[in-house]
Each structure stands twice: as structure tokens, then as C-alpha cells.
Amino acid sequence: MRGLINYFSGMFNGIISLVKGMGVTGKYFFTSPVTIVTQQYPENRKTLEMFDAFKGEVTMPHNENNEHKCTACNICQINCPNGSIEVVSKDVVNEEGKKKKELDKHHYNIGMCSFCGLCIKTCPSNALAWGQEFEHAMFTRNKFVKTLNNEGSKLIQKKGVE
Template sequence: MNLAPIPHNDHLFVRRLKQVGELLRGMRVTWGYLVRPSRVVTREYPENRETLTFPERFRGQVVMPHDAEGEHNCTACTLCEKACPNGSISILTTKNIADKRVLGRFVYRLSSCTLCNLCIEACPFDAIHMGHQVDNVEAASYERAALDLILNKREGR
């Protein structure tokens, strides 16, 4: 499909008149927004922090949900560690009192994580999620060490 050709053969006066018309047509759009503020969509971020919501599938940093007793679903199977493309996850295992292999520390390096969702897809026990709270998004920090996180709350459980 060829684009419509551009007419060039107008008289100079007609052309100038049309150009002024085009400028006014553009101005009508911008002034339209000024007099109809309902079409303005700006959200003021740090101020609306309390009411800010993210979609359920939003990929913030990885979180490990704990229930009321402080238990999580992780069995230290290391599938997420293997699925991670850039080594952001390290599973350090330990033995519990019954000599059973359990999760010691779930080390998660947010500084190298690309939030690609592959660890969550790999997890067969639904033990980790991509967080979708404001706290899971605001990751800025003054030192790199603050981005090395341990996701389980108590060691050995």
C-alpha cells in the first residue's frame, strides 16, 4: 500500500493559510487537555505510596511467604538455584535435629537478579513468589551488602 502523495501545488498564500490552520488544530488538542482535566492521568508517586497497588503478576523482588507459625514451603531442593540464569540464588542446606537435610539459608542476591521469573516457574512447592508490594519494588540502597538477602526468617527451618 503506497502512502498518499503530498500535494505541493498550492499557491503560497493558500499554503501559509493552511499552515496556520494546522498550528491552530494542534493547539486545539493541547488546550483541550487544559480545560478538561478529567483526561489527565498523572499519579504523584511518593505521595500516593500508601495506596499504591501492583498487579498480582507483578515481578518485584523474590519473597518467601511464611505462615503464622513461621514455616515456609521450601524443601531445599535447589531447583530454583539451577534455574537461575545468573547465580542470584544460593541454597545453603543444614541438618535438623532428626538428621534430615533442610534449608539453612536461602541467599538471594537482589543486586544481580534480573527478575526473570524462572525460579518461581521452577519451584514445585510454591515456596517463593515475586513480590508485588511497594516494599518489593523500592530496592534502592546505599550499600551493595544491603542487597544480599536471606529470605527464610529462621535458620534450619
């Protein structure tokens, strides 16, 4: 008797849950133009905004005075598993006559980058960040190598540190 009750209750519960599932998909079908979540990419290119968490490319943010935070410590270059980062530094003599290392060029080869984010994670001065640009296709390979710091940019001088 118990088995019989289980048999029928299992069957009816199953049917109810199946109908519920069909209700969900059926609802989506009949309200479909409203609920569509996918975007049609080449058409919406002008209005497309990527999400903050999207890993498009490695960038180096600059402030309005064309200053970045990179101290040319080389940690990103050491941590990069693919060798896609090359930090070129230069020695600058400041007004006190001291030699000081400064960033000359931060080369980033996006063609070799696997977007693992180790450079951004390990940067001690948070000089690197993810950018949302994703259209990286190029016709020649050497265009993949980008210089992240702007022309004539400088390190942000923090007050009271030196």
C-alpha cells in the first residue's frame, strides 16, 4: 500500500514539476522580444558599454596632469608568465644630485597576453588596471605591442614620502 502511494505521489509530483518547468520556458517564449538579454554586437557598437569587471586589456591610468603611479619596479615584468611586459627604465638625476630610477617606457604585448591579471594583482603601487576595450584585431603583429605610459608622463609625487 505504501509503495502504491509512493508510486502515484511520485508520478504526480513529477508531472507538476515538469509542468512548472514548461511554464517557465513557455513564459519566456511568449514574452520573448521583451526578455531578450543578448545584444547584437556590430549594430550596437556605438552604445555598447562593457562591464567594470571585464578584462579587456591592461592599461595604466593617468591623472589629469599626465601622471601615473608606476615606479618602474619591474615586479609586473617578473610576474608575467608569458613575458608580455617589458619595463624600460631610465636613471634621472634630480635637483639634489641623486640618481633616481624612473619609468621610461612600459611595453605591453597584447598578442602574448593571456589576461591572467597577475601584473595588476601584484603591482605594489596599483599603477595598472583593466581596461574595457576588446576589439584588438590587427593586421600586423608589431601593432600588438603597446606602450602603456603616455608621452611625457611622470610619476605622481606623493607628499611627505621623500
